[in-house]
Amino acid sequence: MGEEGEEGKEEKEGEKLERESESEECGRGGGGGGGPPMDTPDRSRIATPLYKFEDSPVFNYINNLSPFETVKPIRISQPFNSVNFASLPSIFTSPHVSSLKGSRFLRRHQFSDPSKPEFSSDNRNKVGSNDGVIDDAQDSDELQESFDPGSFIGEGPVESTYECSKLANVASRTLNYDYGSPDCRTMPCHGIDTNCVSKLAGTSGSVPFVQEVSQTGFVGSGVHLDGIRNIDHYKDWATMISDANDLLIFHSPDDADAFKGTLQKPLDSETRLCASLGSEFTHDEVSDLQKTQAVGPVGVEQHESENPPPQVGEEDHLKEIETTRDALDGTSLNKCVPVEPGEQLDNEPISNLHRGMRRRCLVFDMAGARRKHLDDSSSSGSSMLPQPDVNIESNDKQLVPTKPGNDSSHCILPGIGLHLNALARTSKEYSVVSHETLSSGRQLINDPSSTASIHSLNTGQDQYLAVTSMEGNMGLTESGVPGMEDASQASGYIASEELNQSSPKKKRHVQRRLENAGESEGCKRCNCKKSKCLKLYCECFAAGVYCVEPCSCQDCYNKPIHEDTVLATRKQIESRNPLAFAPKVIRSSDSVPEIGDESSKTPASARHKRGCNCKKSGCLKKYCECYQGGVGCSINCRCEGCKNAFGRKDGSGTIGAEAELEEEPEVSEKSVIHKSLHTNLIQNSSEQNPDSTLPATPLHSGRASVQLPFSKNKPPRSFLSIGSSSGFFGNQRFGKPSFLPPQPKFEKPIQTVQEDEMPEILQGNCSPIGAIKSASPNSKRVSPPHCDFGSSPGRRSSRKLILQSIPSFPSLNPKD
């Protein structure tokens, strides 16, 4: 232990800062001002009183009361080791619970063990040591058990629950326990907890408090509260909690063990608590919340009864939990996200569920990619992920069976990426598919390395390479969820939708598409051979996304591994043409009037950014970008013999009968497209919360949203979008470029934004860029978005058509 302790210290040093900050938060959250981070001094304080406590007659009395002896600290810690978790039987609903049970089981065994005598001596020794704190906590547990025989019956869950509740309460400082609850168990538990607290606090007051508890047996809660309040170190407790959270977050279980430091122990205990919180949250959260708000036995009963997790209300629970956590604030549970595999993982996942939800892209992606794996989800999944996360996952899977349906998802959350995936699963719709998704880790995001890169991106670099999935880390939540679902759904349903479009021709098209796209639904992406996927030839690159497995590209550099190269190349291209990654098609919302030229009549009410240059295809084939994008040709087009079914360059051809005649199928498609557009727009509008920065949103809209009937139909890609976030190219935020998947040439570009939300640049008819790039209709290269809109007389609608990727800096294009 000593060795570990030192190691732990080293780590501790690094993390200490964070923890401290956490502590501060905690304090604020509690409203009591930040307590000092748990330091050695506190420990000493704590230790001393404990020592006395053991000597006190009360202590002896307690010992006499229960046949059980206090357990040695060491043993306690072990039960929570990752190993234990790993071995957890799938039967157990929540990992932590089982772990707890196991630990107790062990303890009891040991209790019966004649080694009892050790206990007193050991404890004393430990009290003085750093370990003492934790030991105390454990002792308190022991005491609890001894005090409350019922607890034995109730098993671990009860304890954990209480601990959790306690934590929550403490953190929130609400402390509105309703001790009036008839349930005796409740009382004892609280009392025990309180004892723990008091012990930890190490105040002299703790002793009397304990006495009362011991004497009264199940003393009124009021007493407990008093005891707690007496303790000035209450704050410390909160701090401890936060620290514990930190541990959860940053340390693997082993690390936690390593942290044998004084506080560490307590932290460990806390960690457990957290873990229990996490795993049990679903079950217990309600009760905890209730307690926090002056609740009573109801919640407790739930715990004791160990009712299977309520599936129906689970989400609600989660929400509540989140709320609670928010209240805890300081605890920064959300930080638990980057968890390492270990015992804690089991727990954390839950927390993560709440916080880190939104990696919809991942999910999205995964959903598509993973369908393949439906058959061998478990095996492939675990095998694919080399990292601990994988293991976790497997564990989770084991756990899954215990909780039927959605619940399983809750258990998951091993690593960030996985987490997200798991989260994704949270969405009910995806039980199976998403499940599979989790298992296969190949996607960029899933890839541990990628995950890491993502992190880095998030934190430090200019997000040029942004991962939408990161949202989760940022605490984005709810807003994203629906998106995820939608996205996933979209991907999932695409095929069916298409098929549903009954026209025979259509089916044919669809079939073809499917074939091309890859039956696997996989996203067949680019097929570059010479460009290394670093040129706009590459659809993936052009779309601002990394190439993924489905791609058939050769010598591909458009991968996270070559992030630098990708970024550099991208910059280069953008330097050449700032709008290079902008959506090719700018679509206005339904209500939006038109952009300028007659072509505006186009049903799609959208325009190709730069216009096509078709000579032979008559703009009736996908060679034509306008056609491909489902928009009519405009004045900007330099096409010859335009017959674009969506609108001719000369403006004659809206979707008119003519078009119909020529392109029967096309017309029907159009209508479909139209619908899809509407849907998309709606989604976008709802999602596009400017503040939501969420990269995911754009992505989501881009990828997830309605699939164009005739567009490539390539399934959604995985999602490491390049430059998706606001970083380097501020536009990214709005910009779809990165998000625009190839298929969406048509759809992606279109984005509706509330006017007020629009960046000024975009709003102005003449954006700087426009000024720079404004091209004559015939000009070959990029024509600024504003040009398209410029003439639009009718911008009445609140929504506008925005060129998402419009660079916000005019200065870039001096030359023009």
Place this chain on the structure above:
DNA sequence: GAGTTTGAAACT
């Protein structure tokens, strides 16, 4: 699946 066509992107 191979070959052709096409037009955008890239280059000069």
Place this chain on the structure above:
DNA sequence: CAGTTTCAAACTC
């Protein structure tokens, strides 16, 4: 800016 080349998707068989 225009012409040419390169490239990969779209298309055909």
